[in-house]
Amino acid sequence: xxxxxxxxxxxxxxxxxxxxxxxxxxxxxxxxxxxxxxxxxxxxxxxxxxxxxxxxxxxxxxxxxxxxxxxxxxxxxxxxxxxxxxxxxxxxxxxxxxxxxxxxxxxxxxxxxxxxxxxxxxxxxxxxxxxxxxxxxxxxxxxxxxxxxxxxxxxxxxxxxxxxxxxxxxxxxxxxxxxxxxxxxxxxxxxxxxxxxxxxxxxxxxxxxxxxxxx
Ligand code: SF4
Numbered sequence: 769x770x771x772x773x774x775x776x777x778x779x780x781x782x783x784x785x786x787x788x789x790x791x792x793x794x795x796x797x798x799x800x801x802x803x804x805x806x807x808x809x810x811x812x813x814x815x816x817x818x819x820x821x822x823x824x825x826x827x828x829x830x831x832x833x834x835x836x837x838x839x840x841x842x843x844x845x846x847x848x849x850x851x852x853x854x855x856x857x858x859x860x861x862x863x864x865x866x867x868x869x870x871x872x873x874x875x876x877x878x879x880x881x882x883x884x885x886x887x888x889x890x891x892x893x894x895x896x897x898x899x900x901x902x903x904x905x906x907x908x909x910x911x912x913x914x915x916x917x918x919x920x921x922x923x924x925x926x927x928x929x930x931x932x933x934x935x936x937x938x939x940x941x942x943x944x945x946x947x948x949x950x951x952x953x954x955x956x957x958x959x960x961x962x963x964x965x966x967x968x969x970x971x972x973x974x975x976x977x978x979x980x981x982x983x
Contacts, residue, residue: 772833775863776802778826780837783845786854787977789899789939790916791880796852797844798983799837799872802829804858806884806905818905821923821943826858834871841875852878861887861912869896885910901941902927918973921961932968939973940964949978 782797803809807817809827814820832840845851853876855864861883872879873893881889885900886908892898900914902924910927917931918939931938942949942957964970977983 772835773865773867774831774833775837775868776829777832777837778802778829778858780840781844781983782841783851784983785976786852786880787975788941788973789880789918790897790937791852791878792973792976794852794878795845795848795850796854796876796880797841798854798856799841800824800826801855801857801860801863802826803862804884805862805886805908806859806903809858818903821920821945823944823946824856824858834868837868838871838875850877852876852880854880854882856882859884859887861889864890866890866892869893872896883912883914885912885914888912902931919970921957921964925960928964928968928970932970938968938970940970941973941975944975944978949975 778800780799783795786792786794786796804826806819807822853872860881869890869892873896879896880899882899884903886905888911889898898912898914899916899918900912901918902910914936916937918941919927919931920943921940923943940961942954942961944954961972965972
């Protein structure tokens with residue numbers, strides 16, 4: 769008998785609400801896969817990485833097969849018709865395959881894949897969405913065709929023209945430092961986002977988890 773494929777899972781948690789993008793405020797659970805191709809996750813290498821503002825711990829975790837992942841997700845909250853799932857990382861498309869996406873799509877009302885855009889997405893059901901926050905990573909171009917973009921301002925503003933040209937919705941999100949959504953730099957980033965909303969047709973995305981201080 770062949771052993772089931774496993775995924776390296778950093779954490780499974782909820783219930784919470786989606787904090788960003790198209791499904792913001794909607795109830796959901798989170799599946800965070802381990803590993804990223806933009807940074808190795810060590811504190812001492814963060815400043816020189818492609819994402820010096822990254823606030824996510826995606827190292828380590830445990831190997832779980834699909835049945836174990838679904839069981840843990842379902843244990844978080846009784847099934848309900850409007851519950852979503854956020855598939856995040858790290859970079860989840862380093863590991864996610866069509867089987868995982870099909871299973872999540874069947875189990876939840878909607879699924880948001882939070883990707884940096886440098887990996888092609890396997891085939892996915894219609895209720896599994898691709899949310900791309902593009903990152904400039906050396907020798908790893910953005911190749912995905914997302915359902916919406918989430919461009920960090922000002923750090924990834926160079927992606928804005930291309931994102932708008934795609935015709936998909938474009939959220940602009942102020943870069944937030946370790947100190948949280950406050951201070952002069954953060955306010956300047958918000959002001960730039962608002963300017964882009966008023967002049968370029970972008971939508972504002974705030975990371976509401978940071979305001980509420982919830983996972
Ligand atoms: S791509 Fe996302 S998870 Fe990976 S280092 Fe950058 S911000 Fe962090």
